Amino acid sequence: MLFNSFEFICVFLPLTLAGFFLLGWRQLPRLAVAWLILASLFYYAWWSLWQIGVLAASVFGNYFLARRVGLGEHRKAWLVFGIVANVSALLFFKYANPAYGHVDRWLDLGWNWHHVIMPLGLSFYTFQQVAYLVDAYRTRESERSFLNYCLFVTFFPQLIIGPIVHHREMLPQFADDCVFRPSLANFNAGLPIFFLGLFKKVAIADPIGRYIDPAFAASAAGDSLTLFEAWAAALGYTFQLYFDFSGYADMSIGIARLFGIHLPHNFDSPYQSRSMAELWRRWHMTLMRFMRDYIYIPLGGSRRGPARQQVNLLITMILCGLWHGDGAGWTFFVFGLLHGIVLVGNNLWSRWREVNGIALGRWWDDGVARVLTFLTWCFGLVLFRASTVGSATDIWKGMFGFNGAALPDQVLAFLPFLHGWVEPLRQMPNLAKGTVLGLTEFATLMLLSAVLAFFCRNLHQLSSRQRVLLLMPTFAFAIQGALFAGVPAQFLYFQF
Incomplete structure (x- = not known):
């Protein structure tokens, strides 16, 4: 579902805005955040349902790691593990196909390698979460609300091609009650x-x-x-x-x-x-x-x-x-x-x-x-x-x-x-x-x-x-x- 498509402009975006502000108007901010997360996941799943699993694993894994990096023991070890895990996943999806192809040709192994599909937006949300882990280590802080963290990563306008946002640019905005009310100035x-x-x-x-x-x-x-x-x-x-x-x-x-x-x-x-x-x-x-x-x-x-x-x-x-x-x-x-x-x-x-x-x-x-x-x-x-x-x-x-x-x-x-x-x-x-x-x-x-x-x-x-x-x-x-x-x-x- 592209930003320049009929279904996005005329169906998805109006319905998402209506649900978000309706829940905000009823003074249900947590439900409004949850609605926006579900809408973002639906937007992402529109491309390919299986890629939701990769995105979910990345979000859950990095939220857990950030808690250990920011507040737990052995913080540096957890940080190194988190960076290695994120970069390894990115390298696998980007370079597994040519790497296995080269090895197969050099050694004549005859492998029946199934083509690995690069999940949409993986490069962007991986870098965004690596930056979050590093900042959590430097500041000894991490986001306590899983809903806010999930929206920080999955927010659909920037999920696929960025921008790559810092948590300090996004998370404080989710805590502002004004976000949940429609504004003529914003429109x-x-x-x-x-x-x-x-x-x-x-x-x-x-x-x-x-x-x-x-x-x-x-x-x-x-x-x-x-x-x-x-x-x-x-x-x-x-x-x-x-x-x-x-x-x-x-x-x-x-x-x-x-x-x-x-x-x-x-x-x-x-x-x-x-x-x-x-x-x-x-x-x-x-x-x-x-x-x-x-x-x-x-x-x-x-x-x-x-x-x-x-x-x-x-x-x-x-x-x-x-x-x-x-x-x-x-x-x-x-x-x-x-x-x-x-x-x-x-x-x-x-x-x-x-x-x-x-x-x-x-x-x-x-x-x-x-x-x-x-x-x-x-x-x-x-x-x-x-x-x-x-x-x-x-x-x-x-x-x-x-x-x-x-x-x-x-x-x-x-x-x-x-x-x-x-x-x-x-x-x-x-x-x-x-x-x-x-x-x-x-x-x-x-x-x-x-x-x-x-x-x-x-x-x-x-x-x-x-x-x-x-x-x-x-x-x-x-x-x-x-x-x-x-x-x-x-x-x-x-x-x-």
Whole structure:
């Protein structure tokens, strides 16, 4: 049941809100919390009933461990056991299939291995609970109410793709009686955020995806993409992922706000960044907060000298890449490694400029730096989308022109100066349906995406009044796309 589906918008969400506030109005807050937990479990079970068992085991196990870590004896041993257990479960579901496959091929064992299915949202709620265990150890405290803890983990707006929330951000809100009463202010704030996020998903991200998917499929099948196809595929995916993920983040925050719950900001116009370090801080902000607080800083952060800082940064980014991966190939490991190298280079460059007192001026910060940052991210995301490192390499070759350049002959008729070095084609089947109309529609979407991503303020920079003014037009476009565009497309981050 997707946020952009008919059954969610018109059935599940209204019924869940009605039951929650009805129980709150009858001054039954514990029943209201229980209702919201049951609704969240129903939402999760909609995908696959067996995955409820994994989620339930994780919730019960970590609640028990947190009590021992926060209040019991041998606290450090319980903490280590809890972290190992959570990470082991995550590694099993992510990497059991390729690991057993490699062992079977190397040793020719002939195992009849049944494919392990990755439970939806496992990466997110595992990290959330690992952070809770560590905080319980540091503060010598743990949540006494199992209902509140269960809602903290299973709250459906953030269960599948985050944000990864800290207990101190969520649990105090459940103790506030105002949460259980409907608020016009919360609806005025939540509905515009939800529908603007829905607009990003159904009006921008999904149409771009339908245009570029054939190009990546052709590359995975062994076809070489030419210059324009490769660049269109890479840029298209860069904007598709941006609006798909930021759309989900907005919808998640908007839905939670309808219940009176404030989720943390998770996406802050990253394509307006001036460096890769800044971009990562503004992209999936709660994940990067987790990586900083629970991996980078415990490794030593910047406390042990510049050389050790760069090693810690490289390790953190490799682990970030592996967290996104599914174990099927090396693409996410290489993605994390390359971004680690880029961030190390970014740190060294910033340090060198600071030591030598070099100020390049606004032309660099507002122009060149932004362009270089975006292009670096665009090149890196090819690994994020490609099925193999070989496929990504071939797309990169196409982006540098090693696979030639081709355009439909109808397009060349309008651009005669390109005839000398561009091969004419009757169609371009790997991109935008191979038609001039398709290419025109794709170019329009890309232009709209660039304007919104590079120059416009995000939802959290807009005032409440401005968001309300945007509500009606985005509501119309979003509902039309969600309800009449056929089967809703899944969010890209569902695979992680």
